[in-house]
Amino acid sequence: MRLTPMETLLTILAVTLGTQITRWLPFLLFPERKDPPGVVLYLGRVLPPAMMGLLVIYCFRNVSWLSGSHGVPELLATAVVVALHGWKRNVLLSIAGGTAVYMLLVQVVFA
Amino acid sequence: MDGTKSGFSRALKAAFPATVPVMTGYLCLGFAYGVLMADAGYGVGWALLLSVICYAGSMEFVTVSLLTAAFDPISALLMSIMVNARHSFYGLSMLGKYRGTGWARPFLIFSLTDETFSLVSTLELPEGVERRDFYFWISLLNYGYWLLGSAAGALAGGVLPFDSTGMDFALTALFVVLFLEQWQRRGNRPAGLIGLGCTALSLLLFGADNLVIPAMILLLLVLLGGRRKLCA
Numbered sequence: 001m002r003l004t005p006m007e008t009l010l011t012i013l014a015v016t017l018g019t020q021i022t023r024w025l026p027f028l029l030f031p032e033r034k035d036p037p038g039v040v041l042y043l044g045r046v047l048p049p050a051m052m053g054l055l056v057i058y059c060f061r062n063v064s065w066l067s068g069s070h071g072v073p074e075l076l077a078t079a080v081v082v083a084l085h086g087w088k089r090n091v092l093l094s095i096a097g098g099t100a101v102y103m104l105l106v107q108v109v110f111a
Numbered sequence: 112m113d114g115t116k117s118g119f120s121r122a123l124k125a126a127f128p129a130t131v132p133v134m135t136g137y138l139c140l141g142f143a144y145g146v147l148m149a150d151a152g153y154g155v156g157w158a159l160l161l162s163v164i165c166y167a168g169s170m171e172f173v174t175v176s177l178l179t180a181a182f183d184p185i186s187a188l189l190m191s192i193m194v195n196a197r198h199s200f201y202g203l204s205m206l207g208k209y210r211g212t213g214w215a216r217p218f219l220i221f222s223l224t225d226e227t228f229s230l231v232s233t234l235e236l237p238e239g240v241e242r243r244d245f246y247f248w249i250s251l252l253n254y255g256y257w258l259l260g261s262a263a264g265a266l267a268g269g270v271l272p273f274d275s276t277g278m279d280f281a282l283t284a285l286f287v288v289l290f291l292e293q294w295q296r297r298g299n300r301p302a303g304l305i306g307l308g309c310t311a312l313s314l315l316l317f318g319a320d321n322l323v324i325p326a327m328i329l330l331l332l333v334l335l336g337g338r339r340k341l342c343a
Contacts, residue, residue: 002151002152002178002179002180003178003182007182008153008157008178008302009182011177011178011182011184011187012160012161012164012165012174012188013156013164013175014185014187014188014191015161015170015171015173015174015177015185015187015188015190016150016161016164016165016167016191017188017191017192017197017205017286018170018187018188018190018191018192018195019165019166019170019192019198020165020194020221022195022197022198022202022205023190023195023198023199023201023202023220023221023223024202024220025199025202026199026202026203026206027202027206027209027220030206032171032211032298036206039335039338040203041207042338042341042342043136043200043203043204043253043331043334043335044202044203044204044205044206046302046334046341047200047201047203047204047302047334048204048228048232048293048298048299049293049294049299049302049303050303050305050306050309050330050334051197051200051201051204051292051306052229052233052289052290052293052303052305052306053227053290053303053304053306053307053309053310054161054197054304054306054309054310054323054326054327054330055229055286055290055310056283056286056287056290056307056310057307057310057311057322057326058310058322058323059282059283059286059318060283061314061322062319063192067242073277074280074283075278076112077258077283078283078287079286080290081284081287081288082287085150085287085288085291086135086291089253090269091129091288091292092128092131092132092267093130093282093283094288095132095135095281095285095288096168097283098280098283098287099135099277099278099280099281099284102277102284103234103276103278103280104275105277106218107274107276107277111177
C-alpha cells in the first residue's frame with residue numbers, strides 16, 4: 001500500500017463517481033416521464049449492434065499481429081466460435097468450444 | 112403482470128443459463144483483479160469495496176495502477192469518465208427496455224457493465240417472464256460473479272489450482288456470439304459493420320490504449336450521418 005487509507009478511500013470514491021456518472025447520465029437526461037426525442041430512439045436501436053462490434057474489436061486490441069503468434073490463436077478460436085454458433089446456435093456451446101480451443105492453443109501449441 | 116414469487120423464480124431460471132458465460136469470464140477476470148490488488152498491498156476489504164461500489168471491470172484494473180502511483184483523485188475521476196464513457200451509450204440503448212422497471216431500475220442502471228449490457232440488449236425476453244425480473248436477475252447474477260471473483264483473488268493472492276491462461280477468452284467469445292445474434296436481424300447488419308469498421312480504424316489510428324473514445328465519436332458520427340439510409 002503506497003497511499004494512506006484516506007487517500008485510498010478518496011481514489012476509490014473518485015473512480016466510483018466517474019464510473020457511475022457515465023451509467024446514470026442518459027437516464028438523468030431522459031427521465032421516464034418524458035418521451036426521448038426521435039434521434040435518441042434511433043440511437044437506442046442502432047447502438048447495440050454497433051457497440052457489440054466495438055467490443056469485439058476492443059477484445060482484440062492487444063493482439064500482436066506482426067510478432068509472437070501473429071494473432072493465430074485468436075483468429076482460430078474466433079472461427080471456432082462462429083462455426084459452432086452457425087451450426088448449433090447454442091450460446092454456451094459456442095463460447096465453451098471457442099474458449100477451450102483458445103486455452104489449448106495458448107497453453108500447448110503456441111506456448 | 113405476474114408479480115408472484117413463482118414468477119420471480121421463473122425469471123431466475125431463465126436468466127441463469129444466459130449468464131453462465133459471464134460467470135466464467137467474471138470469475139477469471141475478477142480473480143485476476145483481486146490478485147493484482149493483493150500484490151499491490153491492498154487486502155480483500157479494499158478489493159471488495161471497489162468492486163461493490165464502482166463495479167467496472169476494466170476501470171478496476173486501471174485503479175490498481177492508480178493506487179500504486181501518486182495520490183491524484185481528480186485525474187482518477189477524469190480517467191474513469193473517459194474509460195467508461197461507452198456506458199452512456201449503453202444507457203441510451205436501454206432507456207426503453209428499462210422503462211417502468213420500478214424498484215429494480217436504480218440497480219439496473221448502477222450495474223450496467225459491458226457484459227450485462229450485451230446480454231440485456233441482445234437476448235429476447237423468454238415467454239412468460241416479466242421484463243423487470245429477467246433483467247434484474249441477469250444484472251444481480253453478474254454482479255455476484257464479479258464480487259466473488261474479486262474476493263477469491265484477493266484472498267488467494269495468486270494461487271490457482273490449475274492453469275487458467277486464456278480462460279478470459281470467454282468474454283471475447285461472448286461478445287462474438289452476441290454480435291452474431293445481433294447479425295441475425297438483417298436490419299442490424301449495417302450498424303454492426305459500422306461498429307466493427309469504426310473501431311478497427313480507431314485502433315489503427317490511435318493504438319490499443321486510446322481507441323475507445325475516438326471509436327465512439329466516429330461511430331456516432333457515421334450512425335447519425337447515415338440515419339436516413341439506416342432507417343429505410
